[in-house]
Amino acid sequence: MAEFSRLFNRLFKIKTKKLHVLLFFQIIAAFACAFFTYYEVINWHIHKNPQNNVGIIPEWALYFVILAFFVIFFVYFITPLQSEKFNRSQTWRLAAISDGQFYLDNVLSTFVSFIYFIVLEFVTVMILLFLSFLTDKSVINFFRDLLKSIQRNLNINVFWIILGTIVLAILSCFFLYFVISFFNFASRAILDFVPANINGAAVKVLHIFIIFGLIWFLFKIQNIFVNQVLLSVIHPSNYGLNFSSSLPFAILATAICDLILLGSNIFLINHFYEATEHK
Amino acid sequence: MTNPLEITDLVYKKNQKKIITDLNLTLKPGKIVALLGENGAGKTTLMRIISGVAKNYRGSVKVAGFTKEADRKGHLSFTDGLTGFANSTKINDIVKFYQILYHDFNLKQFEQLRDFMNLKPDLRLSELSKGMKEKLVIALTFSRRVDLYLLDEPFSGIDAMARKKIIKSIILWKQEKSTILISDHFVNEITAVLDEVVIIKNKTVCMQKSTEAIRADNQSVEEFYESFYQREEEE
Amino acid sequence: MEFKDNIPIYLQIKQYLYRQIITGKLKPGKKIPSVRELAVQLTVNVNTVQRALQQMNFEGILYTKRGEGNFVTEDTTLLEKTKRELINAELDKFVHSMNSLGVSDEQILKSLSEYLKEEHSDD
Numbered sequence: 001m002a003e004f005s006r007l008f009n010r011l012f013k014i015k016t017k018k019l020h021v022l023l024f025f026q027i028i029a030a031f032a033c034a035f036f037t038y039y040e041v042i043n044w045h046i047h048k049n050p051q052n053n054v055g056i057i058p059e060w061a062l063y064f065v066i067l068a069f070f071v072i073f074f075v076y077f078i079t080p081l082q083s084e085k086f087n088r089s090q091t092w093r094l095a096a097i098s099d100g101q102f103y104l105d106n107v108l109s110t111f112v113s114f115i116y117f118i119v120l121e122f123v124t125v126m127i128l129l130f131l132s133f134l135t136d137k138s139v140i141n142f143f144r145d146l147l148k149s150i151q152r153n154l155n156i157n158v159f160w161i162i163l164g165t166i167v168l169a170i171l172s173c174f175f176l177y178f179v180i181s182f183f184n185f186a187s188r189a190i191l192d193f194v195p196a197n198i199n200g201a202a203v204k205v206l207h208i209f210i211i212f213g214l215i216w217f218l219f220k221i222q223n224i225f226v227n228q229v230l231l232s233v234i235h236p237s238n239y240g241l242n243f244s245s246s247l248p249f250a251i252l253a254t255a256i257c258d259l260i261l262l263g264s265n266i267f268l269i270n271h272f273y274e275a276t277e278h279k
Numbered sequence: 280m281t282n283p284l285e286i287t288d289l290v291y292k293k294n295q296k297k298i299i300t301d302l303n304l305t306l307k308p309g310k311i312v313a314l315l316g317e318n319g320a321g322k323t324t325l326m327r328i329i330s331g332v333a334k335n336y337r338g339s340v341k342v343a344g345f346t347k348e349a350d351r352k353g354h355l356s357f358t359d360g361l362t363g364f365a366n367s368t369k370i371n372d373i374v375k376f377y378q379i380l381y382h383d384f385n386l387k388q389f390e391q392l393r394d395f396m397n398l399k400p401d402l403r404l405s406e407l408s409k410g411m412k413e414k415l416v417i418a419l420t421f422s423r424r425v426d427l428y429l430l431d432e433p434f435s436g437i438d439a440m441a442r443k444k445i446i447k448s449i450i451l452w453k454q455e456k457s458t459i460l461i462s463d464h465f466v467n468e469i470t471a472v473l474d475e476v477v478i479i480k481n482k483t484v485c486m487q488k489s490t491e492a493i494r495a496d497n498q499s500v501e502e503f504y505e506s507f508y509q510r511e512e513e514e
Numbered sequence: 515m516e517f518k519d520n521i522p523i524y525l526q527i528k529q530y531l532y533r534q535i536i537t538g539k540l541k542p543g544k545k546i547p548s549v550r551e552l553a554v555q556l557t558v559n560v561n562t563v564q565r566a567l568q569q570m571n572f573e574g575i576l577y578t579k580r581g582e583g584n585f586v587t588e589d590t591t592l593l594e595k596t597k598r599e600l601i602n603a604e605l606d607k608f609v610h611s612m613n614s615l616g617v618s619d620e621q622i623l624k625s626l627s628e629y630l631k632e633e634h635s636d637d
Contacts, residue, residue: 499519
């Protein structure tokens with residue numbers, strides 16, 4: 001267990017290092033956008049843009065939020081791809097820990113670093129908003145109205161829907177990680193069984209074909225599994241229940257798919273998926 | 280005392296091709312052993328199987344009595360090409376990684392080895408020549424306290440002077456009970472430090488013999504090794 | 515020190531140590547370097563050094579003080595004997611190779627004394 005947490009810490013540190021740099025650039029970029037909206041450059045002289053009626057700091061916060069959507073989306077897809085590098089690396093796989101635990105460490109650290117990044121984004125937005133409060137009265141009014149309308153609409157149902165959505169988002173996040181690993185592990189494992197007498201370029205093409213084959217296979221399985229097996233077994237109406245939304249069912253289905261994928265990934269990394277031999 | 284390495288009936292296939300067949304090998308504690316065989320004979324693969332990074336083999340592999348891969352990895356130290364690090368990584372950061380990953384990593388010992396090999400701690404991986412990198416790998420590998428050290432062609436990029444220095448460091452830092460397996464495709468420079476040679480041919484171990492027994496037959500270790508491959512050419 | 519690879523190294527280590535003792539580099543009653551020091555110095559295996567020292571202990575030319583290491587014997591007759599053996603071994607080799615060149619024993623004696631006279635008159 002000590003090995004597990006030490007490895008986790010190391011992976012987390014390495015994975016968040018680049019995210020800090022990304023956040024820094026996002027802040028700079030948002031400021032640059034705000035600056036050029038707020039000011040105009042005419043004949044090498046800087047003038048205040050007359051059409052703009054908000055302060056530069058609220059502008060900054062706004063651009064930061066807009067960029068945040070893209071950046072978080074980018075990080076969401078890139079980090080699981082990058083973490084596959086660790087699964088393939090002999091340097092990391094030599095750690096005195098079972099491969100299944102190593103894989104869990106890798107996935108968890110990717111997830112936690114992603115959440116950490118979202119928290120950082122949130123904190124940055126909060127700081128920028130706080131600065132806006134200090135400089136701009138109209139922003140305060142806007143948020144007062146927003147809070148009021150939230151309060152009015154808040155009831156226990158909304159709370160459950162929000163909670164359920166968060167759980168589903170987390171499960172979907174893991175689903176993405178597990179699917180990417182599954183394609184990586186399964187295609188490599190199949191590639192290791194293919195007879196040796198094909199050359200380098202053909203192997204790459206074959207690899208892509210295998211991945212497509214796996215995607216098709218997974219799609220078929222998922223169709224049959226979710227629509228026919230899961231729906232018939234655990235459909236709410238079977239139990240005389242009638243939910244207002246399909247959220248609980250979606251959570252359950254995703255959780256089951258996650259567990260199946262996780263199980264097969266751990267099996268693959270323990271018994272088939274090798275670290276690269278490249279020296 | 281348990282043997283640092285016991286392999287029985289090992290078979291390993293990749294891409295439907297047999298790379299290792301029916302291999303048996305036992306190493307006793309406290310030995311320095313050469314694993315000899317031509318390029319592509321399966322020396323690296325064998326070491327990867329022992330370390331648990333090559334998968335899907337048949338047969339049993341025991342390191343210090345342990346069969347589970349996690350335990351095996353905890354009781355052996357394998358020279359790794361450090362490919363898991365970015366080129367901009369500093370030696371110090373790699374050392375941190377080793378300290379965190381291996382609880383038996385001895386920083387003091389590493390620092391002594393590093394000084395012995397004249398490596399500066401703030402150098403980056405990209406600044407190291409092939410020989411310096413190999414010295415670093417050996418220093419890292421020997422800074423762990425384990426029963427079995429696996430050195431995969433540790434001298435390939437190193438000139439004769441540095442090679443002698445590394446061999447001396449091995450003699451100096453080797454614990455009494457630990458065993459070292461050194462793979463290479465030629466043998467001449469290290470013969471004086473070897474207890475045994477293990478020769479791999481035709482995908483399996485074809486000979487394991489003590490070097491002093493070879494010399495007692497008025498044969499040099501090099502001649503002995505070459506005779507195995509010459510016989511094949513004559514056939 | 516370079517070792518021949520077709521003769522057991524423990525024998526060569528013994529030869530090396532005999533020489534060190536006879537030439538006085540290792541003095542009677544004095545401690546010799548530790549096994550590991552010798553191994554590093556000669557770049558040979560520790561086990562091989564161990565074996566050589568064990569045999570020399572057995573022969574009596576070395577003796578072990580527990581926890582301190584190996585010491586050269588102070589037994590002068592044994593040291594003399596060792597020296598004689600070493601000289602005999604060298605002579606053996608010399609005579610053997612002369613004989614194989616077809617030089618008879620009497621001729622060896624004659625050639626050697628002439629050779630020594632010439633060599634020493636040069637000094």
